[in-house]
Amino acid sequence: MKKLSFIFICISLFIFSCQKKDNKQKSPKLVIGIVVDQMRYDYLTRFEDRYGEGGFKRIIQNGFSLENAHYNYVPTYTAVGHASIYTGTTPNNHGIIGNWWYDKFLKKSIYCVDDKTYNSVGTETNKGKKSPYRLFTTTLTDQLKLAQNNNGKTIGIAIKDRSAILPVGHTGNAAYWFDNGENGRFISSSFYMNDLPNWVKEFNNQNNAKKYVSQPWNTLYDIKTYTNSISDNNTFEEKFKGEETPTFPHDLPSLMKENDGIGIIKETPFGNTLTLDFAKAAILGENLGKNKATDFLSISFSSTDYVGHRFGVDAVETEDTYLRLDKDLADLFSFLDTQVGKENYTIFLTSDHGAARAPSYLQSLKIPAPYFDAKDFKTFVNSITKKYFRNDELVENISNFQLFLNKEKIESLGLQKEEIINKLVEETINYKTIYKAISAKTLQNTNFTTGILNSIQNGYNQKFSGDVLLVPNPSTISSYYKKGGTTHGSGFSYDTHVPIIFYGNGIKKGSSKKKYEIIDITPTLSNLLHIETPNGSTGKIIDEVLKK
Incomplete structure (x- = not known):
C-alpha cells in the first residue's frame, strides 16, 4: 500500500511539473x-x-x-521623451537634452538626430x-x-x-x-x-x-x-x-x-x-x-x-x-x-x-499664467553682467531655460566664472517670470530627491547642459504663443x-x-x-x- 501511495505521489508530481512547464508564459511574437x-x-x-x-x-x-x-525630469520635449521611454533613464545619462540644444563645443545649436555622415x-x-x-x-x-x-x-x-x-x-x-x-x-x-x-x-x-x-x-x-x-x-x-x-x-x-x-x-x-x-x-x-x-x-x-x-x-x-x-x-x-x-x-x-493650457485662456479665468519674453529676458541678463562685471557679452547663449557662459571672454577679462554664475543665479530670480534659478555646480554637488529641483537635476547633463538652469513660473510658456496655441517643456x-x-x-x-x-x-x-x-x-x- 505504501509503495502504491509513493508511486501515485511521484506520478502526481510529474504531471504537475509538466503542467507548470506548459503554463509558462510564452514571449510575445x-x-x-x-x-x-x-x-x-x-x-x-x-x-x-x-x-x-x-x-x-x-x-x-x-x-x-x-x-x-x-x-521625472526637465525638459519635457519630444526627443527627450522618446529617448527616456526607451532607455529607461533620464537625460543626465542618455545625453538627449532637447530637440535642439546649444553645443558649447561647436558654438552652435544642434538638432538631436542630424548626422551628415549618412545620406537620405x-x-x-x-x-x-x-x-x-x-x-x-x-x-x-x-x-x-x-x-x-x-x-x-x-x-x-x-x-x-x-x-x-x-x-x-x-x-x-x-x-x-x-x-x-x-x-x-x-x-x-x-x-x-x-x-x-x-x-x-x-x-x-x-x-x-x-x-x-x-x-x-x-x-x-x-x-x-x-x-x-x-x-x-x-x-x-x-x-x-x-x-x-x-x-x-x-x-x-x-x-x-x-x-x-x-x-x-x-x-x-x-x-x-x-x-x-x-x-x-x-x-x-x-x-x-x-x-x-x-x-x-x-x-x-x-x-x-x-x-x-x-x-x-x-x-x-x-x-x-x-x-x-x-x-x-x-x-x-x-x-x-x-x-x-x-x-x-x-x-x-x-x-x-x-x-500647458494657453495662458491667455487661463488669464481669462483669472488664473496666473504669464508669457515668457525671451528677447526681454536676454536684455535683462546682459544688464546684470554689465552692472556687476562691466561687460554684456559674458553670456554666450540662452536657450531651453539655460544660460551658457562665454568662458573665453571671461578668461580674457580675468574674471572669475563662479562669481559670475553665482551673481546670475542671485539676480535672474528677480525676473518677473522666473520661478527658480540654480547653478550647474549646485546640481553636481547636491542630491535633490524630490520636487522640481530633482527634475532639473535628472535633466542636467554635465557634458552638455548650461552653467545656470532656470525654472519659469507655473503655466508660463513662450510669448511666441501669444498669437494662440500652446507648448510644453516644464516639470509641472x-x-x-x-x-x-x-x-x-x-x-x-x-x-x-x-x-x-x-x-x-x-x-x-x-x-x-x-x-x-x-x-x-x-x-x-x-x-x-x-x-x-
Missing part, C-alpha cells in the same frame, strides 16, 4: 510601443464617454493602466541625413536585439524623424519618417539601408497623404456634441494661414499653398491615420510577429502634437483629433488580432510629454502627467494609483521579455503589471 505625442493623462478621462469600445477603452479595461505616471534614402533632400549617434546609452530595442543574437526585426515609424529614430536605438533595422515633398512620402537614412524596401515604395506610390488632404477637415460628429471643449471660435487658438477664424470646417485643399503644402497633413488627425496605414503596411511587408524571434514595432503618432501646438488643450480640434485617433487605435488592435494573433503581441501606450504636472497602459501577452488586467515614472516602462518590459535592461537604465520593474 511582437511588441508594439505606441507614443501619442503631447497626450496629457486627462485626455483619457475628459473624452472617456466619447471613446468607442475598441480603442483606448479596450486596452484600459483589458490591460493595466497606471493612473499616476509622470516624467527615398528623397533628394537632406531630410534623411539622420542617425541616433547622439544617444549615449542602449535602448530596450537594442537589448532585445542583443538578447536574440541580432535576430528579430526592429522598426520605428513616425511623422517626426526623431520620434522614429530614437526608439529603435542603435541596432534598428529601419526607421521611417514623413517628408513633405510634392506627394508626401516616408523616407529613411543610409544608417539603416541603401534603398527603400519594395513595400515602402509601393506605399509611397499610392499617394495616400495627398488623398487625405484633398478633403476638408470637419468634425467627426455634430459639432454641437463637442461639449468637452470650449467654443470653436475663440481667441486662444492659432489660425491656419489664410483662415479668418480658427473654426471648422478647415478647407485643407485651399489652405495647402500657404501652410507647407501637403505637409499640412501633420497638423490634422489624418497625419495619425497616415501613420497607422504605414504601420499596417510595415507589419505585412516585414512579416512582423511571424518570425521565430520577437519583433518590435515603434509607432509614434505625431499629429496630436502639431494640432495641440496650433489649437491648444481646450480646442474642438484637439477633441476631434483624439476621437479620430481612438478609431485608428481600434483599427490597429483589430488588425493585430487578425495578422499576429490576440495572444501573440504585447502593447504599451504612453506619451512623450503633456501640454500638466507637462509630466501622461498615460501609461500595458496590454496583451504577459500583462494583468487592472490599474494603479501609485506614482510611477516614465523610465519604469523599459525595465518592466525587459523583465517580461527576459532580457537585460539598457546599460544606463535607472527605472524600476512595475511588478503589479506583470502576470506571474
Whole structure:
C-alpha cells in the first residue's frame, strides 16, 4: 500500500511539473510601443464617454493602466521623451537634452538626430541625413536585439524623424519618417539601408497623404456634441494661414499653398491615420510577429502634437483629433488580432510629454499664467553682467531655460566664472517670470530627491547642459504663443502627467494609483521579455503589471 501511495505521489508530481512547464508564459511574437505625442493623462478621462469600445477603452479595461505616471525630469520635449521611454533613464545619462540644444563645443545649436555622415534614402533632400549617434546609452530595442543574437526585426515609424529614430536605438533595422515633398512620402537614412524596401515604395506610390488632404477637415460628429471643449471660435487658438477664424470646417485643399503644402497633413488627425496605414503596411511587408524571434514595432503618432501646438488643450480640434485617433487605435488592435494573433503581441501606450493650457485662456479665468519674453529676458541678463562685471557679452547663449557662459571672454577679462554664475543665479530670480534659478555646480554637488529641483537635476547633463538652469513660473510658456496655441517643456504636472497602459501577452488586467515614472516602462518590459535592461537604465520593474 505504501509503495502504491509513493508511486501515485511521484506520478502526481510529474504531471504537475509538466503542467507548470506548459503554463509558462510564452514571449510575445511582437511588441508594439505606441507614443501619442503631447497626450496629457486627462485626455483619457475628459473624452472617456466619447471613446468607442475598441480603442483606448479596450486596452484600459483589458490591460493595466497606471493612473499616476509622470516624467521625472526637465525638459519635457519630444526627443527627450522618446529617448527616456526607451532607455529607461533620464537625460543626465542618455545625453538627449532637447530637440535642439546649444553645443558649447561647436558654438552652435544642434538638432538631436542630424548626422551628415549618412545620406537620405527615398528623397533628394537632406531630410534623411539622420542617425541616433547622439544617444549615449542602449535602448530596450537594442537589448532585445542583443538578447536574440541580432535576430528579430526592429522598426520605428513616425511623422517626426526623431520620434522614429530614437526608439529603435542603435541596432534598428529601419526607421521611417514623413517628408513633405510634392506627394508626401516616408523616407529613411543610409544608417539603416541603401534603398527603400519594395513595400515602402509601393506605399509611397499610392499617394495616400495627398488623398487625405484633398478633403476638408470637419468634425467627426455634430459639432454641437463637442461639449468637452470650449467654443470653436475663440481667441486662444492659432489660425491656419489664410483662415479668418480658427473654426471648422478647415478647407485643407485651399489652405495647402500657404501652410507647407501637403505637409499640412501633420497638423490634422489624418497625419495619425497616415501613420497607422504605414504601420499596417510595415507589419505585412516585414512579416512582423511571424518570425521565430520577437519583433518590435515603434509607432509614434505625431499629429496630436502639431494640432495641440496650433489649437491648444481646450480646442474642438484637439477633441476631434483624439476621437479620430481612438478609431485608428481600434483599427490597429483589430488588425493585430487578425495578422499576429490576440495572444501573440504585447502593447504599451504612453506619451512623450503633456501640454500647458494657453495662458491667455487661463488669464481669462483669472488664473496666473504669464508669457515668457525671451528677447526681454536676454536684455535683462546682459544688464546684470554689465552692472556687476562691466561687460554684456559674458553670456554666450540662452536657450531651453539655460544660460551658457562665454568662458573665453571671461578668461580674457580675468574674471572669475563662479562669481559670475553665482551673481546670475542671485539676480535672474528677480525676473518677473522666473520661478527658480540654480547653478550647474549646485546640481553636481547636491542630491535633490524630490520636487522640481530633482527634475532639473535628472535633466542636467554635465557634458552638455548650461552653467545656470532656470525654472519659469507655473503655466508660463513662450510669448511666441501669444498669437494662440500652446507648448510644453516644464516639470509641472500638466507637462509630466501622461498615460501609461500595458496590454496583451504577459500583462494583468487592472490599474494603479501609485506614482510611477516614465523610465519604469523599459525595465518592466525587459523583465517580461527576459532580457537585460539598457546599460544606463535607472527605472524600476512595475511588478503589479506583470502576470506571474
